[in-house]
Amino acid sequence: MTVTEITSESHFNELTTSLPPATPITISFHTPWAAPCTQMNAVFAYLSDQFPNVSFLSVDAEALPEISETFDVSAVPFFVFVKHGKVIRELSGADPKELSTAIQELAGSSSTTSSSFPSSTASSTAPSTTSANNSTSTTASNSASTQSQPSRELSSEEDLNERLKKLVSAAPVMLFMKGTPAAPQCGFSRQLVGILREHQVRFGFFDILKDDAVRQGLKKYSDWPTFPQLYVNGELQGGLDIVKETLADDPEFFKNLNTAA
Template sequence: MSVIEISTEDQFSELTGSAPSDLLLSLYFHTPWAAPCIKANEVYAKIAVENPSVKFLSINADDHADISELFEVSTVPYFVLIKDDTILKEVSGADPNDFIEALNQVQNVSSTSTSTSTTQPSKPQAPLSTSSSSQPPAQQQSQTVEEPEEKEESPEALNERLKQLTNAAPVMLFMKGTPSAPQCGFSRQTVAILRENQVRFGFFDILKDDSVRQGLKTFSDWPTFPQLYINGEFQGGLDIIKENLEDDPQFFQTALEA
């Protein structure tokens, strides 16, 4: 099965809402400017061909912000596996192999569950929606698959993940909340500065991952947030960015070209 590129929110709602309860859906959130997505695009297309029983959807996170916010996408590439309106697995990061492992894991669990379960009464299907009042399927009380206990992340593994995250986009902002819903005034001001200067940027919501939140303080040797990285190099927090812009109004362009 080939990858279906989502072009409208109505198309997304139709494809997800009409999916049979036993069909596994794979969502892939990407952006054209994030370098890790280049490799992920190729891998995702190949996996789609090798797994015809799964429906693979591809979503430009920039063009479809409402869908991205519905699934609380904080970085790209970002993968979501859904079955029977329930999120079974979410994978974020630059390594597509993590997604392949998650897909195999979910398919194996689903196969085992199908062969041993008894028939259950049918239930009404609630299609996914991108309206502001909707909640993502992960917040439903029923859970059809128990995920294996996650292993504790080693300092080395965390450090490698932080390297990947800080290089996930030419300009990466680690903030509290999202650009559309900042959770602190400093993050809100930083987003406003980036937008005023027409800077395209990736972001990571550090409130969603405490390992990243605490680890980045040591990684960048900076105790507070937001934190801004350009080309993988730490630039500073809000005050430093303001000072750099006062010294050089073309600071962002200069840093990107350095």
């Protein structure tokens, strides 16, 4: 069975719902900028020929953020294994043998797959959990960290909302992201940090991976289901795509904000 490249959220939904319920599905999340993905894409394609009873789906994690957020993808390469409509396993990193073993278990095969992968994919690399492949350094003049302590017990939804209200206003420009500016944990966060630095914007940040109460609560508070989220003076501006569109319409957007600050 060949690998099916998912082109949209609707394409993904239509395909997964049209398959027989018992069909094992493996989903590969990748990005074009992460080098380990190039290797694992080749391994994934090779394995699709070895396990014809498994449906192999490929998703560009950056191009289709709605699907990525559904499966809580925070690093690439990332693989999700589904059987009878339920996620039975997740795998992060670039280890061809581990991926082969996981797909073999998913397929319910008792036979072993040849370990002789194509020469370009044979070597195993360490898990790519720092998916941003960040090449820029953090400078104090460019970002002001407002990272809080680990999540505390919240007595009510009102308490959480009050906390979120203070967090989004903790700095004139606040970025809620996966990871930190020095080590983003997803491509979207990496790109938005790059945009802020390019425009020399001083910003505070909050690593939502460190506090699940904030991570889940902010989705409801802002009525915005994905991250990163950028706030200016306590008001949500949007995610990466919205910021890009805003700058396309008004290249001086951040400059004017700096002047006002």
